[in-house]
Amino acid sequence: MASITRRRAPKVSRPVSAEDEILAATRRILTGGASFTDLGVQQISVEAGVARSTFYAHFRDKTDLLLRLATDMLATSFDVASAWEPTDGLDKLAEDFLRILGVYREHAAVLRAVGEVATYDLTVRDFWSQGLAQFTDRTIAALRAEQAAGRTPADVNLVSAARVIVQGGERAIFDQVTTAPPTDDAAFARELAQTWWYGVYRRPA
Amino acid sequence: MASITRRRAPKVSRPVSAEDEILAATRRILTGGASFTDLGVQQISVEAGVARSTFYAHFRDKTDLLLRLATDMLATSFDVASAWEPTDGLDKLAEDFLRILGVYREHAAVLRAVGEVATYDLTVRDFWSQGLAQFTDRTIAALRAEQAAGRTPADVNLVSAARVIVQGGERAIFDQVTTAPPTDDAAFARELAQTWWYGVYRRPA
DNA sequence: GTTGCGCCGGACATAGTGTCCGGACGAGCT
């Protein structure tokens, strides 16, 4: 089900509420490398220092918690999607990718959890798809404009190209973040940008 | 744990054993769109028409079952990896992708299940990574050869490029198979091939 | 007929989920 938006305590009294404690504890555990699926409510509660029943007073279930974690994450890095201009040149593209790499590294734990649950839970999958759709839409629009301007060949299949870019790109970035050291990020971002530029936009080498 | 290889009955008697029944039933349910994670052993047993205890007589657990499903799948389409020659030209590349698309469509259900469990189970993740590593190795070798022959620029980062190709490509293909109709496969395969050819190999347009 | 084998069906221990409720504690109000 959809998670219900919860209002915070009207008074400013408590420095940290149980809810914040739970969110922080979950982030902590996930950062430690644990799988969200294998995580128990009990375990989270203990780590957060609250009773198990308190967990259910704030979150409908584990999915609700994950959705809160994910929306909080998006709220702190909302500009990433809107700042993404896919046709500003090769160097600009590489820069944008590097910035996205940074965001991914920062929120790797939550991103991993979302990617995990999205594979078997419809609610989370829809949530994430909706986020990626932003990128897909922008990419298709940009490609269409490039074609209209005659800079990209007309035979480029917009939908397929966007799929390769967004779905494939997201996965490659995720893989880079989870398996390669941050020092390789710049080289990877450049390679990804070049693949786009020459492969998808078909700009002459 | 690693799944233990099971020997079949020495006699040729039974036309269909309970084991085959379970494997078929699972494939059937998965094809119906259900999530493997949400699948219970009970449910599988009922669909297979065997007792729940019989399931455990043949499979250590659900993971063991999935691994059996996956290896059986690889056994019937083993040639895909070895027939893949990433540098035989643009048209050949598109053909190869189209063939892979076909295999993906054929085994979409099991592939989805593997992708699902791989996100939270180490055993399955390792299994799948090992399969993809084949493609990664071949890709790196091919790119190196292209560079040596002077057809691909020396500034191409081999590891990053292979990551974009294999990880990103696999995801894009998976997305295509699960969200687009088969009639679009040819156009998608061509687009993917062109992205490789011009974007990764940097062949002049 | 007896033995071996695959399967059934159910009991069992264990563990996790989500709900519910009595009661403790503290902050703010009158």
Added chain:
DNA sequence: AGCTCGTCCGGACACTATGTCCGGCGCAAC
């Protein structure tokens, strides 16, 4: 001071699923 409200604790409860175990049944082979 006493009162009340909101938050949290701690534990009971029903339910579901997992994995193990074992007695017994039926069918084939020798």
